[in-house]
Amino acid sequence: AVVLALADEIDASRGDVMAAAHDPCEIADQFAAHLLWLGTQPLLPGRPYWLKIGSRTVGAQVTEIKHKVDVNTQEALAARSLELNEVGYCNLYLDQAIPFEAYADSRELGGFILIDRQDNATVAAGTLAFALRRAGNIHWQHLEVDQAARARIKHQAPRCVWFTGLSGAGKSTVANLVEKRLLALGRHTYLLDGDNVRHGLNKDRGFTDEDRVENIRRVAEVARLMVDAGLVVLVSFISPFRAERRMARELFAEGQFLEVFVDTPLAVAEQRDAKGLYAKARAGQLRNFTGIDSPYEVPEHPDVVLDTVAESPEALAERLANLLLGDS
Known part of the structure; x- marks a missing residue:
């Protein structure tokens, strides 16, 4: 056993490294x-x-x-x-x-x-x-105006509301209704929709597993910036993998991230098929389609579950908007 007595009061703990002053580690x-x-x-x-x-x-x-x-x-x-x-x-x-x-x-x-x-x-x-x-040339720049100040002037608690579910589940429909309700009550919001983002920020991403991971990483970072700006940001993405949804959650402070599982059975989503995507996937014309030849990992502990079979989009949006308004 070795005991080291430090001359100065230094917060040193397991995992820290001591090195010779003339030959320090990078x-x-x-x-x-x-x-x-x-x-x-x-x-x-x-x-x-x-x-x-x-x-x-x-x-x-x-x-x-x-x-x-x-x-x-x-x-x-x-x-x-x-x-x-x-x-x-x-x-x-x-x-x-x-x-x-x-x-x-x-x-x-x-x-x-x-x-x-x-x-x-x-x-x-x-x-x-x-x-x-x-790694040695990029540093955090201290800013005088912080998230708290931006939120205070908007009179709201900034949040990231992350809608996940199959294609055709109703994520964008409910998110759009929630945003309209919040906006009508004077809240400052923004809706990031999966299809819309692929026309710009993520237009270079496809639908392979690798592309889906990068797609979600970018959107999560954008959502974090919007929350830092004091906004209530609604994110409507299939986001099929638990690992990336967990990664998104970890970007936010405790209580600022709300995972909303839009729970719609595959058969129901496929029956709706407003964009004709399931039909193309079944015919082999569309590869890597979630629910057909690419997996969807159901959230294990979502913050909110919206059953689109049991309730209408309007009722679900009303319930979620009331929850957000209550928290703010």
Whole structure:
């Protein structure tokens, strides 16, 4: 056992690193890294994971797969995801800066694992190569006007109301009715609709799992900015994966994120099929369609459940609007 007595009162705890003053560790939150993927589900850039390095655990995302490596020829191959036992060279982003060394210099401060946030399974082992230059050049700018001041002048509590459900469930219909009610009562709102956003911000995204993850990541970040502006933002997206909905929730302060599950059976949504999308998917003309050949992960603990079979859109919107007005 070793006891260290510090001359100054310093908040040091498990996971912190002590180094010689003449040879300190680098500190960064963005890295180039080599990964061996061990998960049964593919690695998707933008999906949140836990990164454990030494005795420290921080939030992490793979922001870009630079290439994967052919283990037989060592050739670098283009890749948008990594499957089981594939090796890739990636960019990593962490939610806080950590002390580190390149793996070539220190196995303890350069080797890490990635952990799935849902089941805590180890999904990757990796080594840090170097810190990305932007990690040391980008800093938070202090702003005098904050969210509280923006909300105060609008006389409302800013919220993110996240509608999730199958295509045709009625998400946009209910969200639109809720916004009309709030606007009529003087609330400052904005509605982010999945189809509308794909005409601009996300026009470069398709419907593969990789594209869906990035689609939700971008929209969640935009919603966070709108909440910071003091708005009540309504987000109407299929958002089929629990991991990305959890990622969105974690961007907001406690109580500011409301997950609304628009619960409509597949058969009912398909019967409505106002856009003809289910018919195209059944005919094989539309790939990666949620509910047909791409999964929808039902929320396990949504904040609100709206049953569109038992109640009309108007009644559901009234109930949800009253809930939001009561909280504000």
